[in-house]
Amino acid sequence: MQMVELETAGIVKRFGTLVANDGIDLSVARGEVHAVMGENGAGKSTLMSILYGMQAPDEGSILLRGQEVRFRSAVDAIDHGMGMVHQAFKLFNSLTVWENVVYGREPRRGPALDRRAAIAQVAALAERFRLSVDPTARVGDLSVGVRQRVEILKALYRDARILILDEPTAVLTPQERDGLFDVIRTLKADQRTILFVTHKLHEVMAITDSVTVLRQGRVTERIATRDTTPAEIIRAMTGRVVNLTVDRKPATPGAxxxxxxxxxxxxxxxxxxxxxxxxxxxxxxxxxxxxxxxxxxxxxxxxxxxxxxxxxxxxxxxxxxxxxxxxxxxxxxLAYVPEDRAVTGTARAASAADNLLMGYQRKAPFAEGLRLNAKAVAEHARRLIGRFGVKIADETVPVGTLSGGNLQKVVIARELTHQxxxxxxxxxxxxxxxxxxxxxxxxxxxxxxxxxxxxxxxxxxxxxxxxxxxxxxxxxxxxxxxxxxxxxxxxxxxxxxxxxxxxxx
Ligand SMILES: Nc1ncnc2c1ncn2[C@@H]1O[C@H](COP(=O)(O)OP(=O)(O)OP(=O)(O)O)[C@@H](O)[C@H]1O
Ligand SMILES: [Mg+2]
Structure with missing residues (x-):
């Protein structure tokens, strides 16, 4: 009988009238790799940030190894053995790997930082969990995949028993992903528990033991991975059958x-x-x-x-x-969908309408002389939001609060509709x-x-x-x-x- 490491009961989180988490029950056994799946805006990242103490739930409780906990902050969650690798890494680029890893918890010799001990500890930890990285490298010089390893090392240095990975593979090459999966297996063998958020079904099938599916803030499925199929997970996420192959005729190239x-x-x-x-x-x-x-x-x-x-x-x-x-x-x-939607793709503080307009503002029907035709801009935005299924209250909302996937849809909608x-x-x-x-x-x-x-x-x-x-x-x-x-x-x-x-x- 496996021991339950983490449980939530009835977690509710509201943003104004929007209910991002609507009574979520989660149960994850120790040493398990647990997938959390769901459509864009289903509430996955919100739940993860609650589990990491970054936001407080409006209702519901979290139990760690059978004990109810209330995190007052991320630091508090870390003290309870939680670790998280964010999608946008939170490292200092100008510092070395070891400085980032031990930051705030430096080994000391008397009043002084013990540099040698720190480097040795980081190297030992990296070796133990197969996170190959040079402790003395400068983080800014490292590839995305290696930086992610530094984030994992940082959590392990703080002795994370439960590691939350929110779409860790989205930014990785296939080779880097295989490396991450090796690390996950090593962590599992050490009885660490992993929460793994992803949109990729083949990854769920390859690396996870069980899966919770969310839909509009609610759990629609909780099942052992070996007892389910990608098609069944998709149905639980969307309520419909999704065609995973692309229908297309041969191209007829022109000039x-x-x-x-x-x-x-x-x-x-x-x-x-x-x-x-x-x-x-x-x-x-x-x-x-x-x-x-x-x-x-x-x-x-x-x-x-x-x-x-x-x-x-x-x-x-x-x-x-x-x-x-x-x-x-x-x-x-040229229309251009950049790789990095958050930095070059969108302006976070600006509304969805403005983001959908960026680049077109001098064109008809949006420009009237020197003025913007506000009605045309709003109508255009509402049309694209509907057509691309962007989950947002209305077109005036700043895009900074959108979920990752919905932000991506805004960029795609804008660039695809450029002529x-x-x-x-x-x-x-x-x-x-x-x-x-x-x-x-x-x-x-x-x-x-x-x-x-x-x-x-x-x-x-x-x-x-x-x-x-x-x-x-x-x-x-x-x-x-x-x-x-x-x-x-x-x-x-x-x-x-x-x-x-x-x-x-
Ligand atoms: N700080 C906030 N203020 C207002 N709304 C928010 C805030 N954070 C999240 N939301 C909303 O809560 C809902 C759930 O967002 P969340 O980021 O949890 O989705 P997700 O499942 O992680 O989606 P994705 O797959 O796109 O990352 C979304 O509709 C989002 O716009
Ligand atoms: Mg998310």
């Missing part, structure tokens, strides 16, 4: 919309983007596959005007935009629920069929394969292969992404 010639970013013997050329046509979706760090980020920065290339030429709808900024790119016909000939979409379905993925994929294909050229960057190979008409594999700053979608599968792409072009036998 070149984007022409990239000998593009180079960086100088020296090995530029990050290295003499790269390709064309993207109207009516086709071209996917970029590659292991993170092979120049994709810099390529997109150069194509969107965020960064001036060091060589080559970029032509957008017949205009040379090589040396111009983002605004000029937009004027020439720009070129759409560059980076991780377009990051953080959105399965129903929204189905919808966004269908919209992307519909835009393609209306003649738009779409450049898709995604860490999910399954998404690249489902949507692309052609796939460019990037390796060390170059395009290693340009393959029609019909000739690609995960195995072949995997080999190419590792730089192997030889006969894949």
């Amino acid at each position: 070149a919309v984007l022409d990239v010639q000998a593009l180079t970013v960086g100088t020296g013997a090995k530029p990050v983007v290295d003499d790269l050329s390709f064309r993207l046509h109207a009516g086709e979706i071209v996917g970029i596959a590659g292991v993170a760090g092979n120049g994709q980020t810099e390529l997109i920065e150069a194509l969107t005007g965020l960064r001036r290339p060091d060589g080559g030429r970029v032509t957008l709808s017949g205009r040379d935009v090589t040396e111009t900024d983002v605004e000029a790119h937009r004027a020439a016909g 720009a000939p070129l759409l560059i979409a980076e991780q377009p379905t990051r953080g959105v629920d399965v129903g929204a993925i189905e919808f966004i994929h269908a919209e992307l294909v519909a835009e393609r069929d209306r003649g738009r050229a779409i450049l898709l960057v995604s860490a999910e190979l399954s998404e690249i394969l489902a949507l692309s008409d052609r796939i460019l594999v990037m390796y060390e700053g170059r395009i290693l292969a340009d393959i029609p979608a019909g000739a690609a599968d995960e195995d072949r792409l995997g080999l190419l992404m590792a730089g192997r072009t030889g006969q894949a036998a």
